[in-house]
Structure formats: structure tokens, C-alpha cells
Amino acid sequence: MEVADINKPLTHRNKIHPKLFALWISFASIIMMFGALTSAYIVKSAAGNWLEYQLPTQFFYSTGVILLCSLTLHISFSSFVKEKEWMYKSMLLLSFVLGISFVVIQYYGWQSLYAHGVDLKASISGSFMYLITGLHAIHILAGVTAMVVAIIHAFSLPFVVTEKRKLRFRLVCHYWHFVDFLWIYLFGFLMFYK
Amino acid sequence: MAHVTIDQNDTEAALIEATGYDDHFHEHHHGDKYQSGFIGHYIFSMDHKIIARQFLITGIFWALIGAAMSIVFRLQLGFPEADLTWIKPILGKWIVVNDGIGSLSQEFYYALVTMHGTILVFFVLTAGLSGTFSNLLIPLQLGARDMASPFLNMLSYWFFFLAGVVMFYSLFLSTGPFSGGWTAYPPLSALPQASTGSGTGMTLWLVSLTLFVVSVLLGGINYITTVLNLRTKGMSMWRMPLPIWAFFVTAILGLLSFPVLASGFFMLMMDRGLGTSFFLNEIFINGQALDRVGGSPVLYQHLFWFLGHPEVYIIILPAMGIVSEVLSVHARKPIFGYTAMVLSILAIGFLSFIVWAHHMFMSGVNPWLSNFFVVFTLIIAVPSAVKVFNWITTLYGGNIRFNSAMLFSIGFVSMFISGGLTGIFLGNSAIDIVMHDTYFVVAHFHIVMGIAAFFGMFAGIYHWYPKMFGRFMNETLGRIHFWGTMIGAYAIFWPMHYLGMAGVPRRYYSFETFDAFKHFGPMNKFITVAAIVVFALQVLFVINFFYSIFKGKRMKTKNPYGANTLEWTTPIDAGHGNWDGKIPVVHRWAYDYGKDGKEYITQITPLEEGEVAGDH
Ligand code: HEM
Ligand SMILES: [Cu+2]
Numbered sequence: 001m002e003v004a005d006i007n008k009p010l011t012h013r014n015k016i017h018p019k020l021f022a023l024w025i026s027f028a029s030i031i032m033m034f035g036a037l038t039s040a041y042i043v044k045s046a047a048g049n050w051l052e053y054q055l056p057t058q059f060f061y062s063t064g065v066i067l068l069c070s071l072t073l074h075i076s077f078s079s080f081v082k083e084k085e086w087m088y089k090s091m092l093l094l095s096f097v098l099g100i101s102f103v104v105i106q107y108y109g110w111q112s113l114y115a116h117g118v119d120l121k122a123s124i125s126g127s128f129m130y131l132i133t134g135l136h137a138i139h140i141l142a143g144v145t146a147m148v149v150a151i152i153h154a155f156s157l158p159f160v161v162t163e164k165r166k167l168r169f170r171l172v173c174h175y176w177h178f179v180d181f182l183w184i185y186l187f188g189f190l191m192f193y194k
Numbered sequence: 195m196a197h198v199t200i201d202q203n204d205t206e207a208a209l210i211e212a213t214g215y216d217d218h219f220h221e222h223h224h225g226d227k228y229q230s231g232f233i234g235h236y237i238f239s240m241d242h243k244i245i246a247r248q249f250l251i252t253g254i255f256w257a258l259i260g261a262a263m264s265i266v267f268r269l270q271l272g273f274p275e276a277d278l279t280w281i282k283p284i285l286g287k288w289i290v291v292n293d294g295i296g297s298l299s300q301e302f303y304y305a306l307v308t309m310h311g312t313i314l315v316f317f318v319l320t321a322g323l324s325g326t327f328s329n330l331l332i333p334l335q336l337g338a339r340d341m342a343s344p345f346l347n348m349l350s351y352w353f354f355f356l357a358g359v360v361m362f363y364s365l366f367l368s369t370g371p372f373s374g375g376w377t378a379y380p381p382l383s384a385l386p387q388a389s390t391g392s393g394t395g396m397t398l399w400l401v402s403l404t405l406f407v408v409s410v411l412l413g414g415i416n417y418i419t420t421v422l423n424l425r426t427k428g429m430s431m432w433r434m435p436l437p438i439w440a441f442f443v444t445a446i447l448g449l450l451s452f453p454v455l456a457s458g459f460f461m462l463m464m465d466r467g468l469g470t471s472f473f474l475n476e477i478f479i480n481g482q483a484l485d486r487v488g489g490s491p492v493l494y495q496h497l498f499w500f501l502g503h504p505e506v507y508i509i510i511l512p513a514m515g516i517v518s519e520v521l522s523v524h525a526r527k528p529i530f531g532y533t534a535m536v537l538s539i540l541a542i543g544f545l546s547f548i549v550w551a552h553h554m555f556m557s558g559v560n561p562w563l564s565n566f567f568v569v570f571t572l573i574i575a576v577p578s579a580v581k582v583f584n585w586i587t588t589l590y591g592g593n594i595r596f597n598s599a600m601l602f603s604i605g606f607v608s609m610f611i612s613g614g615l616t617g618i619f620l621g622n623s624a625i626d627i628v629m630h631d632t633y634f635v636v637a638h639f640h641i642v643m644g645i646a647a648f649f650g651m652f653a654g655i656y657h658w659y660p661k662m663f664g665r666f667m668n669e670t671l672g673r674i675h676f677w678g679t680m681i682g683a684y685a686i687f688w689p690m691h692y693l694g695m696a697g698v699p700r701r702y703y704s705f706e707t708f709d710a711f712k713h714f715g716p717m718n719k720f721i722t723v724a725a726i727v728v729f730a731l732q733v734l735f736v737i738n739f740f741y742s743i744f745k746g747k748r749m750k751t752k753n754p755y756g757a758n759t760l761e762w763t764t765p766i767d768a769g770h771g772n773w774d775g776k777i778p779v780v781h782r783w784a785y786d787y788g789k790d791g792k793e794y795i796t797q798i799t800p801l802e803e804g805e806v807a808g809d810h
Contacts, residue, residue: 018343018419018420018423018424019342019343021342021422021423022342022343022346022415022416022419025415025418025419026411028449028450029411029415029449029453030453032449032450032451032453033457034457035454036453036454036457036458036497037457040457040461040472040493040496040497043493043496044489044490044493049487120469120470121468121470123488124471124472124488124489127464127471128472131460131461131464131470135460
């Protein structure tokens with residue numbers, strides 16, 4: 001939709017596009033949301049009655065996958081800017097596959113936890129784990145959806161590098177890198193905060 | 195080139211054409227396609243001015259419902275022996291008839307109190323106030339054609355609308371809406387079997403407020419981005435009119451605090467639906483022990499009040515901004531201490547994040563920790579006092595126009611002082627331990643937040659009504675509205691301080707069985723009568739509002755008040771995009787009133803040679 005362009009000419013003062021800026025601001029919200037959960041986790045764990053458990057090995061794989069995904073997406077973006085069409089498209093598709101894999105691996109991770117007796121209700125520590133990683137997975141799915149849109153653009157529009165398409169693609173990339181780092185934080189938190 | 199015809203008598207438009215910034219608006223927008231058709235124009239509009247009106251009118255709708263609810267429960271409280279059968283056609287089974295005397299059912303009393311709080315705090319004073327005026331004024335006063343993303347802006351309204359639909363639906367459930375208080379503390383909110391309203395009513399409450407959080411976030415992201423990115427040339431941050439500063443900080447508060455509430459909601463949803471025990475521990479219901487252990491209800495209180503306290507400032511800051519502007523314009527004087535005003539807004543915004551536990555002095559929070567919260571809470575009084583001092587000083591020696599907008603602004607200052615002072619009492623944990631959950635608290639927050647924020651909203655509506663509808667509201671009715679409400683509001687809430695100091699607890703259905711409180715019967719009657727009168731006056735306001743849309747005195751000049759800000763330089767019936775040709779460029783701050791012998795100098799007027807800018 002072209003609507004936002006009503007203000008386009010006014011962006012004279014910015015180095016960064018308002019839409020990208022808006023996206024960054026929304027990161028602050030997401031950080032607060034997860035910050036609240038991890039703080040609650042800390043407070044609750046200090047109160048005792050806390051079940052300790054090992055994070056499933058799957059989470060290590062998924063961490064690798066999501067890092068890789070950020071990398072491929074980045075390559076895709078820079079190839080787009082450099083007008084390397086084939087690289088751009090293939091890396092974008094690969095990122096999509098990696099993104100989906102992340103969620104699938106998380107799912108196996110949950111199953112393995114469950115099998116080891118860390119179920120949703122057994123202890124608050126488990127409940128927190130499912131809530132935090134589940135909420136994160138929802139954010140990942142949103143990112144995957146954004147990638148789908150990017151893929152549709154990539155394969156349905158003629159290959160021309162315009163400012164507008166660069167911006168759109170950049171929005172997807174920034175969001176993805178953000179949820180990636182968010183996972184690194186959450187993973188580290190769940191692993192080291194006992 | 196653009197085909198803009200300038201009326202040469204219209205000096206402002208001529209000035210904008212001469213000195214404005216050409217953004218080639220008309221080359222892009224031949225016959226603005228977003229304005230075509232009724233649906234695109236009035237329903238799914240992306241024009242911030244229309245969205246502002248949508249927020250306002252939806253807010254008014256909710257205000258009427260929320261206020262009517264309070265009248266019903268006040269009737270029960272003030273006149274427990276009276277026959278309420280006449281409300282039965284509306285409330286149905288919630289009016290219980292015993293021996294021919296109808297009274298409000300106890301469950302529904304709690305449901306009404308809960309809905310009253312939820313509706314007024316979130317739907318009216320957050321969406322209706324900040325939603326309306328942030329939308330209307332941010333682009334107009336900053337010289338932007340619209341918000342950074344008009345599309346997200348439209349979504350923001352429709353999420354709010356949807357939240358309203360869900361909440362409205364919950365009013366008609368056979369088990370009634372949620373009834374555990376607007377703060378929705380567990381276990382009442384966490385266990386569907388805890389009370390009648392805790393079942394489907396609470397589920398819908400959660401759904402509705404989650405949608406509401408989405409609306410606030412979408413709006414807030416947009417407001418912040420617009421303020422930081424779309425100011426016109428010359429509009430530095432330090433030249434922004436005070437309402438914009440207030441909306442800006444409000445949006446930041448919302449953006450950082452509502453997600454925390456959302457986290458609490460997610461945990462609550464899991465406790466309700468998936469059997470987790472985040473907030474539950476060793477609960478007995480109907481003599482039966484539940485197997486839910488390990489959680490803590492106080493955890494929810496922390497998450498709630500981490501939003502809850504900033505939320506009260508989300509409500510009051512926009513009102514403060516509006517009042518600052520209206521006082522200055524109608525006193526024909528620059529606002530006193532502009533920089534101090536901005537800094538105090540920032541200070542209040544910052545402090546509001548570190549005082550939340552003052553709502554929890556009685557929740558078993560460590561008393562030693564409480565001390566920190568006492569200190570930070572009391573420090574908020576400092577920036578608050580700075581603002582009050584500056585408002586009064588702005589009035590002092592002014593050439594005051596006592597119109598409705600101005601009266602409500604002065605009323606705001608009065609209410610804010612009265613309610614702020616009782617806040618200082620409550621902020622001391624030693625006093626609060628006695629006062630907590632009594633009518634003293636009810637008096638405090640209704641005066642400082644409820645009434646004050648409404649006054650700010652009324653000031654804004656009377657003041658910017660011509661900007662929104664091209665007509666004026668009736669002044670005589672406006673003044674009746676003001677004086678009646680001012681006196682009536684004090685009549686309602688002043689006595690509540692006495693009730694509270696005598697220990698009368700809030701949220702009780704009846705005091706008949708308490709010997710200590712029985713003799714307050716007449717006082718409760720008096721409060722109820724005052725509430726009815728005040729409610730009637732608000733109906734008068736609503737009539738004035740809608741009547742004036744069609745029949746009000748027409749706005750004939752662009753700048754009827756002789757105000758300096760940019761919204762008064764647009765055409766009277768401005769379309770999407772606000773200015774026809776170029777956009778105005780700003781040369782000075784917004785408060786050059788009575789400077790160098792001139793009554794007012796608009797922001798688009800270039801500095802004269804040798805003139806020293808007014809803000810220095
Ligand atoms: C000097 C400034 C203020 C101080 C020191 C202060 C302090 C307090 C304290 C300690 C309480 C808790 C009382 C209790 O539950 O026992 C309270 C309640 C409340 N305050 Fe204030 N307050 C101040 C200003 C404000 C302002 C400006 C607003 C809103 C605009 C506000 C809105 C509320 C509300 C809504 C509650 C009650 C919430 C509830 O329990 O339902 N206060 N205040
Ligand atoms: Cu508070």
C-alpha cells in the first residue's frame with residue numbers, strides 16, 4: 001500500500017527512513033515484554049520451590065540454525081543491493097527454510113523436555129520456559145511470514161533494485177536479526193540463570 | 195506546478211506560499227484517492243483528523259456507558275432500601291426483587307464497579323483522550339501531512355474498536371462481565387470457578403485488553419516516529435508546543451509499559467487455560483484445596499502496577515499538555531517556564547517507572563524495600579509542583595478569556611492540586627497502611643486522575659472543536675457544564691476523604707451490617723445525588739457536542755483565538771494532507787504572545803530584523 005507516502009517528501013531531515021525507525025521502536029516494546037518475563041523469572045526463582053533442569057540439546061542446534069539464517073538473509077540483502085539476482089533469490093529461499101527449521105527444532109526441543117518430565121505444569125520454572133520460548137517462536141513465525149512476503153516480491157516482481165524495495169527488504173532483515181539476537185539472549189538467560 | 199489559488203486576504207496562506215516548504219504535494223495527490231467514497235473517508239479512513247474524531251466519538255460512547263454504570267451502583271450504595279425495579283427492563287436478572295423491593299444483585303455490583311474502572315481508565319481516558327488529541331494535534335502542530343504510517347494509525351483505531359466490541363459483548367453474558375476489580379488481581383482473575391464473572395467474563399476481559407494493548411502500541415509507535423521524523427522545517431524539538439511534548443512522552447510510557455502488562459496477561463491466560471500456577475499457590479475454593487502450588491499472586495501485582503502506575507501518567511500527561519496550551523492561548527501570555535515544563539514532563543515520565551510498588555504497600559512487600567518506593571513516589575511531587583507553579587504563573591496578570599476551554603483548564607489545575615496533595619499522604623507507606631483500600635484512595639485518584647483528566651479532555655474538546663468540526667460548541671451550555679461539574683465533582687469526592695479516614699473500605703456492596711459505618715448513610719446519599727447531577731450535566735455536554743456538529747456557530751476565520759500554533763494555519767475544511775500548497779516553515783516557538791506590543795505572532799512569522807527569539 002502506498003499510503004504512507006503522503007509524508008514522503010517530508011523525510012528530508014532523516015538519515016534513516018521513518019518506517020525503519022518505527023520498526024526499531026517496536027523492538028523496544030518487544031524487549032520490555034521479554035524483559036518482564038525474565039525479570040519475573042528471576043524474582044520467582046529467588047523465592048525457591050524451583051525445579052532445575054537441563055536445556056535440551058535441540059536448543060543448541062536451533063541456535064546454530066538461527067544464526068546461520070541471519071547470515072544467509074544478510075547475504076541475500078547485500079546481493080540484492082549489488083544486483084546479483086540469483087544469489088539474492090537463492091539465499092532468500094534458504095533463509096526461509098532455515099527459519100522454518102528453527103521452529104521445528106524448537107518443537108522437538110519441547111518434546112524432549114516434556115519427555116524428561118519438565119512439563120507445563122510440573123513447576124513454575126518449566127512453565128516459564130515454555131512461555132518464554134513459545135512467545136519467542138511466535139515472533140519467529142511473524143518473521144517467517146515477513147520472509148514469505150519478501151519471497152513473493154522476489155519472484156513475482158521484475159528484478160529491479162529500487163529504494164522502495166530496498167527499504168522493504170531491509171525491514172524484514174532488521175526484524176529477523178532482532179529476533180535472532182533476542183533468542184541468543186533468551187537462550188543464554190535460560191542456560192546460565194539458575 | 196501545483197494549482198493552488200490563494201485568497202490574497204488570507205495573509206497566513208500567502209505567507210506559507212511565500213516562505214513555506216514545497217514538498218510537491220499536489221503533484222502526487224490529484225484527487226486524493228483516500229478520500230473517495232464514504233467508507234474510505236469516514237470508516238476506514240487513514241486521515242489522522244478523521245481517526246481523531248473516531249477515537250473521540252467512540253470515547254464519548256464509552257464514557258456514557260461507564261458513567262451510567264457508576265450511577266447504578268451509586269444508587270444501590272446511597273439508597274440501599276430504595277426500589278430499583280424500574281431498572282429491571284435494562285438489567286434484567288441483575289435486579290433482584292425481594293418483597294416487592296428491587297435491588298442490585300451483589301455479583302453485578304462488583305461487575306459494574308469493575309467495568310466502570312476498566313472502561314474509564316482504558317477506553318475513555320487512554321484511547322479517548324490520548325488517542326483523540328495525539329492524532330489530531332501531532333501532525334497538525336508539527337506541520338506534517340499525516341502520521342508516519344497512516345495505515346498503522348488506522349489499524350490502531352480498529353484494534354481499539356474491536357477491543358470495545360469484545361468488552362461490550364461481555365456485558366451481556368449470562369454470568370456477567372468480569373467482577374474482580376479493574377486491576378484483575380489473581381486468584382479471582384486466574385481461576386474461572388472463583389466467581390461468576392471469573393469465567394467467560396474474565397476471558398473476554400483478557401481478550402479485549404490484549405487487543406487494546408495492540409492498539410496502544412501501534413498508536414504509540416506512530417506518534418513517536420512522527421514526532422521524531424516528520425517535524426516541518428524549523429520545528430526543532432525545543433520549539434514544539436507543549437501538547438506535543440506531552441503526547442510524545444505519553445507514547446513512550448505506553449510503549450514501554452503496556453508490553454509488561456501483556457506479559458502478565460499471557461501468564462494469566464496460561465493459568466486459566468493450561469493449568470500452570472504462575473500466580474497461584476495453595477488455594478481453597480468451596481472448602482476444596484486446589485493442586486495449584488508454587489506461584490505468587492504478588493508477582494501479578496508487580497507486573498500490573500509496572501504498567502498501572504505509568505498508565506495513570508499516560509492518562510494525565512496529555513491533559514497537562516492540552517491545559518498548558520489552552521492556558522497560554524486564552525491568557526494571552528507565553529507559557530511560564532517552557533523549558534521547566536518540558537523537563538518536568540520528562541522527569542515525571544522517568545519517575546513513573548520506579549514507583550509502582552506504592553500500590554502494594556499492603557501486599558506483603560518487604561517494608562525495607564517499600565522505603566525506596568516511598569522516596570521516589572514523594573519525589574514525583576517536585577516536577578508536579580513545578581508544573582502547577584508554572585500554570586498559575588502563566589495565569590497571573592494574564593488577559594484572561596473565561597471561555598469554556600479556559601474554565602476547564604483552570605479547573606484542571608485546581609483538581610490536580612487537590613488530588614496531588616492526597617497522593618503525598620498515600621505515598622508515605624506508614625499512612626498508606628491505614629488508608630489503603632479505603633475511600634480515601636478512591637477520592638485521591640478520582641480527583642487527580644478521573645476528574646482532572648476529564649477536565650483536560652473537555653478543555654481540549656471545547657478549544658479544538660472548531661478545528662475538528664468547523665463550528666463552535668455553545669458557550670453558555672459550556673459554562674453551565676463547567677460550573678456544575680466543578681462544584682458537583684468536589685461534592686462527590688470531597689466527602690470520600692472523610693469516609694476513608696474513618697476507615698470505610700472501598701468496593702463494598704453495603705455498610706448496613708457495620709456499626710462503625712452506619713452513620714455515613716446520609717453522606718452516601720449526598721454523594722449519590724451529586725453524582726446524578728454531575729451525570730446529567732455530562733449528558734448536557736454530549737447533547738451540546740452533537741448538536742453543534744450540525745448547528746453550531748460556524749467558524750468563519752482560520753484562527754479564531756489568535757493562536758500561534760500551526761493547526762490554525764490550515765484551511766478551515768482541510769483535506770487529507772492538511773495544507774493545500776506548501777507546508778509552513780517554522781521560525782519561532784509557539785508562545786510569542788504579547789511580545790513587542792503584538793498580541794500574538796504565529797510560528798510561521800519570520801523573526802524581524804534584530805528581534806530576539808522569544809524562547810531565550
Ligand atoms: C504527587 C503525586 C502522587 C502520589 C504521591 C500518589 C500516590 C499514590 C499512592 C501511594 C497510591 C496507592 C494508594 C493505595 O492503594 O493505598 C495511589 C493510588 C492511585 N493514584 Fe496516585 N499519586 C499521585 C498522583 C497521581 C496521579 C497524577 C494520578 C493519575 C493521573 C494518580 C492515580 C492514582 C490511581 C488511579 C490510584 C489508585 C489505583 C487503584 O488502587 O485502583 N495518582 N496514588
Ligand atoms: Cu501509582
